[in-house]
Amino acid sequence: MLAGLAAVTALPAVAQDGLEIIGAPTPGAIGFQEAATxxxxxxxxxxxxxxxxxxxxxxxxxxxxxxxxxxxxxxxxxxxxxxxxxxxxxxxxxxxxxxxxxxxxxxxxxxxxxxxEIPEGEINIKVTGYQWYWGYEYTDHEFAFDSYMIGQPATVGNYVLTDEVEAALEEAGYSRNEFLLATDTAVVVPVNKTVVMTVTGADVIHSWTIPAFGVKQDAVPGRLAQLWFKAEKEGVYFGQCSELCGKDHAYMPITVKVVSEEAYEEWLQGAIEEYAGTPAGYDVASAQ
The missing domain is CATH 1.10.287.90 (Helix Hairpins)
Structure with missing residues (x-):
C-alpha cells in the first residue's frame, strides 16, 4: 500500500521540493498565521x-x-x-x-x-467537498484529482499516527508534525497569480479555508460560490474543513503549495498527463 501511495504522491511532489511550510498551526500560539495574501x-x-x-x-x-x-x-x-x-x-x-x-x-x-468582488482568474479551480475529502478540478486544463488526508483509511492507516503513516508522510515530503494536516495530493498554484476557486459540496455543507490566505467559503450542495486569492510567497499552506460535516469532519484537511511559475508549468504538464491521461506535449486546446 505504501508503494501505491508513493506513486500517487510522487508526481505532485516534483515541483515542490524544498518548499517552506508557512501556513501551519503552531501549538500554544495565539493570533493569526503569517499573512500570505x-x-x-x-x-x-x-x-x-x-x-x-x-x-x-x-x-x-x-x-x-x-x-x-x-x-x-x-x-x-x-x-x-x-x-x-x-x-x-x-x-x-x-x-x-x-x-x-x-x-x-x-x-x-x-x-x-x-x-x-471576484476578479478574473488566471488560474481557475473547482473545489468539491465530500464526506470526507476534497476534489479539485483545474477547469482551464480539464483534469481533476481527489485529496485525502495522509493517514485516512483511503490512503494508509486509520486516523492514528502509526509507523506506517509516518513513513507515508515522509515519503510525501512531510514529517510527523504535519499529521492531520498533510494530504496525499495538494493544490498547486503559481506565486503572484490570481486564483479563483468555485466551491460546492457533493453531500453536506463543508467549508474550504486557508487561514494564511484570509479566505473561507462554505461548500453548499446544489450551489456554486467563489473565492479568490493571490499568494505572495512560495511555500506550503494548510487548512481544514471549517463546517461540521459529520463524524470525520476533523480528518479532511487542505494542502496548498505555492510554487514559482516555472515549477508550476512543470507540475502542470505532469499533472495533465497523470490525471487527464493526456500525453506530455499533446495540445489540449487543439483537441477541444
Whole structure:
C-alpha cells in the first residue's frame, strides 16, 4: 500500500521540493498565521485597528466606572441627586457610538468588498467537498484529482499516527508534525497569480479555508460560490474543513503549495498527463 501511495504522491511532489511550510498551526500560539495574501494582510490590519478601538472604549468605560464609584459612593455622597435627565450626556452617548461605527464601517466594508468582488482568474479551480475529502478540478486544463488526508483509511492507516503513516508522510515530503494536516495530493498554484476557486459540496455543507490566505467559503450542495486569492510567497499552506460535516469532519484537511511559475508549468504538464491521461506535449486546446 505504501508503494501505491508513493506513486500517487510522487508526481505532485516534483515541483515542490524544498518548499517552506508557512501556513501551519503552531501549538500554544495565539493570533493569526503569517499573512500570505493581500486579503489576509487587510484582515490582520483591520483586526489590529479594531483592537485599538475596543481597548480604548474598555479603558474609557472602566475609568468612568472608577470615577463614579470613587466620587458617588454612599460615604462621599450621602445625599444622592434627584435629576433624571442630562441632555448633553445623552446626545454624546448617542452621537459618539454612531461616529465610531461609521469609522469602523469605512475601513471594514472595503476589506469585505475586496473579498467578495471576484476578479478574473488566471488560474481557475473547482473545489468539491465530500464526506470526507476534497476534489479539485483545474477547469482551464480539464483534469481533476481527489485529496485525502495522509493517514485516512483511503490512503494508509486509520486516523492514528502509526509507523506506517509516518513513513507515508515522509515519503510525501512531510514529517510527523504535519499529521492531520498533510494530504496525499495538494493544490498547486503559481506565486503572484490570481486564483479563483468555485466551491460546492457533493453531500453536506463543508467549508474550504486557508487561514494564511484570509479566505473561507462554505461548500453548499446544489450551489456554486467563489473565492479568490493571490499568494505572495512560495511555500506550503494548510487548512481544514471549517463546517461540521459529520463524524470525520476533523480528518479532511487542505494542502496548498505555492510554487514559482516555472515549477508550476512543470507540475502542470505532469499533472495533465497523470490525471487527464493526456500525453506530455499533446495540445489540449487543439483537441477541444
Amino acid at each position: 493581500e486579503l489576509a494582510s487587510d484582515i490582520h490590519w483591520l483586526d489590529s485597528m479594531l483592537l485599538v478601538i475596543i481597548t480604548a472604549i474598555v479603558l474609557f468605560v472602566v475609568a468612568l466606572m472608577a470615577v463614579c464609584i470613587f466620587i458617588y459612593n454612599r460615604r462621599r455622597n450621602p445625599n444622592p441627586a434627584t435629576f433624571t435627565h442630562n441632555s448633553p450626556v445623552e446626545v454624546a452617548w448617542t452621537i459618539i457610538p454612531i461616529i465610531v461605527l461609521v469609522f469602523i464601517g469605512a475601513f471594514s466594508l472595503p476589506v469585505l468588498f475586496k473579498q467578495q
